[in-house]
Amino acid sequence: MTRSTIVLLLASLGLSAQARYDLLLKGGHVIDPKNGISKVMDVAVAGGKIARLAADIPAAEAKQVANVAGLYVTPGLIDIHAHVYAGTGERAIAGDQSVYPDGFSFRTGVTTMVDAGSAGWRNFPDFRQRVIDRARTRVLAFLNISGVGMSKGENDPKDMDPAEAVKMARAHADLIVGIKIAHYARPDWLDVDRAVEAGKQLDLPVMVDFGKLAGPRNLPALLTEKLRPGDIYSHCYAGWRDELVDGKVNPAMIAARKRGVIFDLGHGGASFFWFVAVPAFQEKFYPDVISTDLHTGSMNAGMKDQPNVMSKVLNLGVPLKEVIRMSTWNVARVIKRPALGHLDVGAEADITVLALERGRFGFPDSAGAVLTGDRKLVPEMTIRKGAIQWDLNGRAGVDWKVHPYRKPHRLP
Numbered sequence: 001m002t003r004s005t006i007v008l009l010l011a012s013l014g015l016s017a018q019a020r021y022d023l024l025l026k027g028g029h030v031i032d033p034k035n036g037i038s039k040v041m042d043v044a045v046a047g048g049k050i051a052r053l054a055a056d057i058p059a060a061e062a063k064q065v066a067n068v069a070g071l072y073v074t075p076g077l078i079d080i081h082a083h084v085y086a087g088t089g090e091r092a093i094a095g096d097q098s099v100y101p102d103g104f105s106f107r108t109g110v111t112t113m114v115d116a117g118s119a120g121w122r123n124f125p126d127f128r129q130r131v132i133d134r135a136r137t138r139v140l141a142f143l144n145i146s147g148v149g150m151s152k153g154e155n156d157p158k159d160m161d162p163a164e165a166v167k168m169a170r171a172h173a174d175l176i177v178g179i180k181i182a183h184y185a186r187p188d189w190l191d192v193d194r195a196v197e198a199g200k201q202l203d204l205p206v207m208v209d210f211g212k213l214a215g216p217r218n219l220p221a222l223l224t225e226k227l228r229p230g231d232i233y234s235h236c237y238a239g240w241r242d243e244l245v246d247g248k249v250n251p252a253m254i255a256a257r258k259r260g261v262i263f264d265l266g267h268g269g270a271s272f273f274w275f276v277a278v279p280a281f282q283e284k285f286y287p288d289v290i291s292t293d294l295h296t297g298s299m300n301a302g303m304k305d306q307p308n309v310m311s312k313v314l315n316l317g318v319p320l321k322e323v324i325r326m327s328t329w330n331v332a333r334v335i336k337r338p339a340l341g342h343l344d345v346g347a348e349a350d351i352t353v354l355a356l357e358r359g360r361f362g363f364p365d366s367a368g369a370v371l372t373g374d375r376k377l378v379p380e381m382t383i384r385k386g387a388i389q390w391d392l393n394g395r396a397g398v399d400w401k402v403h404p405y406r407k408p409h410r411l412p
């Protein structure tokens, strides 16, 4: 038995003499963009919180040790655009097209999912009770300005009520981080105006899926007149709404970025195309935040999951540290939750461990068109509130030959 095996065995039995930490991630390359950290360090967790970051923390000081050498250790990933209002019984995004958070989040390195308007001010309490309060994943939400959210009756003008939305957002201020509009097709600004009115009263951002261009609805007016700094334009590489003009990024997008409008990748099932993204990235028009627009359609097609979308951005030439920033600290700032998205000592211990694999990988877009890349991020471990929720290769476990198991081996 090697010394480290003995330490691990003792640790697994809770016998470590000076176990001041519950968990120690040893030897990983820590990337914490908020704190400007990008180097090999150990990370110790105690009581569900980040306890210490240092060059060498002795394994004997922790009850459980995971060797993460050769891997990247980052703040828990935050997906700012997901759909997790499952179980309503409807064939809709608020329903069969949503996934339950814990069934998808941790295995993809995500510790916080922000639902993007699947529920509105009428059905948010049902969403909370049925899904959010039962999940281990931290779930936050943009509240749809439509009362019923993304289900039957979405975008009925009579049901888009800023006063009711404000009331509901205040009653659930612990979870609601903004207002959402989506899939609107009428030739007017009713959805945008009502959402921004609610956003103003709440001092929270509005996230926009701009629906269809119709009548006076055009991208320059939305981005330079209607939206406020801090509001979020999602699906920014979709190309459906003049994001690209004559092969160039719409000047309104560049002007909007200067005035503080936020751009969300929002991949989804039909919102990310290489013929839009490649020229935009060549102009260095990068997303502020990277997100999945997770639903059963996108996850089983080109989108797949958050690390896959991050890998696409990485292969378009954005440095890894910036890709991590777009999936952690930038998101926390945009949703005004500065307690999230970093590894400050004392912060809740939401941590993701990623492998950066090198090889030849195909990345299909929403049309099935493929970009070939040479790097791919793979989620190795996911830790939420200090507890391991995903461990792809059993790095925190011990070899079966020395595992104490529970004896006698009987069902409880």
Ligand SMILES: [Zn+2]
Residues within 6 Å of the ligand: 081, 082, 083, 116, 209, 268, 293
């Ligand atoms: Zn969406």
